[in-house]
Amino acid sequence: MSAHNELITAAELADILDQPNLRLFDCTTYLEPAPEGSSQPYLTVPGRHTFEAGHIPGADFLDLQGEFSDPDTELRFMMPDVAQLEQAFGRHGVSNESRLVLYSIGTPMWATRFWWMLKSLGFENASVLDGGLDKWKLEGRPLETGPARGYPPATFTAKPRGGFFVDKHATLAASSERNTVVVNALGPQFHKGLEPSRYGRPGRIPGSCNVSAATLLDPKTKVFVPLAEAEAKFSAQGFTKDKRVVAYCGGGISATIDLFLLYRLGYDNLTLYDGSMGEWAKDASLPIETD
The missing domain is CATH 3.40.250.10 (Rhodanese-like domain)
Structure with a gap:
């Protein structure tokens, strides 16, 4: 491997x-x-x-x-x-x-x-x-119970890379860029603004498409769907590998499922709006869109 x-x-x-x-x-x-x-x-x-x-x-x-x-x-x-x-x-x-x-x-x-x-x-x-x-x-594999034994402390030295996280200003700019896809990983009812949002105003970032993280998993086993199936879902929303992707959700967590699969599919211009709807929905200066 x-x-x-x-x-x-x-x-x-x-x-x-x-x-x-x-x-x-x-x-x-x-x-x-x-x-x-x-x-x-x-x-x-x-x-x-x-x-x-x-x-x-x-x-x-x-x-x-x-x-x-x-x-x-x-x-x-x-x-x-x-x-x-x-x-x-x-x-x-x-x-x-x-x-x-x-x-x-x-x-x-x-x-x-x-x-x-x-x-x-x-x-x-x-x-x-x-x-x-x-x-x-x-699969019936062995489990251990009780507190973690932990690992011996070590030294970790980061080599930080830019572009993995963006803020609300960069996301607002991205939402009107022709070569960028902004994708919402929340469920369709939240994307459309049909249900109250726990984050604030219901709705989505204007112009964003919807590939719900939940649709990228097998509901029973929790494994990821096959790559071909994931590719079809993204392609249907206009994704192409020459475009930049900005992903968001509620708190910057479930959107990483979309990013993980896109990365495995060979997309390499990927970023996460870290504040996601937890920030966007509360900020009245930012536009919001509903169906």
Whole structure:
């Protein structure tokens, strides 16, 4: 298997569990309904409880909101500065020589978010487990319970690359550029503005198309749809490899499923609007479109 294979199956992972340079991480977060009157769209609950109830043997747990997001913004899950990430990954035993495998429960979006962040830091040797813990369990593979044993601390040095994240100003400009596709990964009812949004004003970024992240997964096994099927969905929305893509969702998480598949399909001009609708829907100076 090549070092730059972004996707790994449960069977392939089972074969490398004893490799000393493997760093295996459960990245799960849960979004719980926010209490009445809360200014936040949802409560973020780290998946430590489900990790301790059962994880792939040897895995460690990564708390996205706790250690790997910007603490100085109202918005959830925003990309923090490079020094914070170097220290956090280093604490969890990641060095530049590590082989990372990332997984989550119920949806791969937490794993693809970490994969995207690592790519932006110049780290290439990270894979997402196809189907996550759901598929691992479906295949009857062994589980371990209890707190993470963790990995010995290491030194991780980032080689940051630009263009992986854009702000609302760049996204607004992109929405009227002929050579750019802006894609919304939320469900069609939210894209059309037919249902109230937990982020603020209902609707979408003007001119954006919709390839819902949920349609890129098998609902039962949580594996990614075959690449040909994904390609057909993107092509139907006018994607071509010579265009730039700006992806967004609610909080910059599920859009990384779209980006992960586009990357695997050979698209190389990809970026994430990190603030997504969590920022856009609340900012009355930004235009919004509904059906």
